[in-house]
Amino acid sequence: MKKRIVTTFAAGILAGIGLMSAAGFSYAALTKIDVSVKPISFMMDGKEVQPSDREQQYFNGKNYVPASFIHQNTTYVPLRFISEKLGYQVGYDAKNGIISLGEQNMTEKEWTFDVIYPSDGAQPVISPRIQQWFDDHKNQEFTGSIWDEDGIYAAVARGQKPNGGYGVEVVGVTERANKVVVKVKYKDPEPGKMYTQVITHPSTLIKVPRTDKEIRFEIVKE
Known part of the structure; x- marks a missing residue:
């Protein structure tokens, strides 16, 4: 070059x-x-x-x-x-x-964030570029983020699952000295409980304010 x-x-x-x-x-x-x-x-x-x-x-x-x-x-x-x-x-x-x-000796700071998907029934307003990026990743195991004009979008997906007992949820976003951590909680089927046997692709998409710090993901245990 x-x-x-x-x-x-x-x-x-x-x-x-x-x-x-x-x-x-x-x-x-x-x-x-x-x-x-x-x-x-x-x-x-x-x-x-x-x-x-x-x-x-x-x-x-x-x-x-x-x-x-x-x-x-x-x-x-x-x-x-x-x-x-x-x-x-x-x-x-x-x-x-x-x-x-x-x-940097800053204390941890909790951020507010918007849940884009799954939505509460209202159609989320996001750019076609972000929608395409999410669609390309939501059916596979994936964690990642992408910038847009109005913020940073972070996605978590668990890939294909055999029933409705699986889920994923972002439970918090924390700013630290040199990174921003997206805290993720997984839901797995409870032993002995019956679930609808249908193929699912648990995933979620959130939006946070723009930052030049690295976005990382942490799995939160019970």
């Missing part, structure tokens, strides 16, 4: 909109530099993580910006994205031009 050359990237906006960081970055606020944008993958603990829902883009809270670029053989990436994935909190003092890092 050819490198794409960007010739008028203003270095002075990096800290303000993306908190991009690398050793030796000391250009004046209005210096223009030539950079090349080359796709890279981010791996943490052997698992690939995505900067956002857009390929090779990072969402900084207001705009999508390049997830990385190369200048003079040095690769620059969003400091906030990397640091928060590692459990650090990033602060930016725009007036004095100071970026600070510190351990």
Whole structure:
């Protein structure tokens, strides 16, 4: 894949909109530099993580910006994205031009969430893209999330089951220092109880606010 050359990237906006960081970055606020944008993958603990829902883009809270670029053989990436994935909190003092890092000591925060499926009878209002994504996964064993303009959608599916005794429910969503945890409760057939013998595909779809933290799933035991 050819490198794409960007010739008028203003270095002075990096800290303000993306908190991009690398050793030796000391250009004046209005210096223009030539950079090349080359796709890279981010791996943490052997698992690939995505900067956002857009390929090779990072969402900084207001705009999508390049997830990385190369200048003079040095690769620059969003400091906030990397640091928060590692459990650090990033602060930016725009007036004095100071970026600070510190351990995140936030307490767990419970989020409200909307249950899209199963619905309470009303037809859920979601984009065709989200509906297609959910339809593609709801009949197999699956946990995953996808971004949309109005939030992040998280789905849990248990695959094909032989009767109506199986179910799945999201019982809570918790924000932690470097991730958001979707807590899931499974329902299994009770011993000795009769169930309708029909093929089912237990699944659920919820919506939570947008965040750049990783969405993870935890099974809650009784």
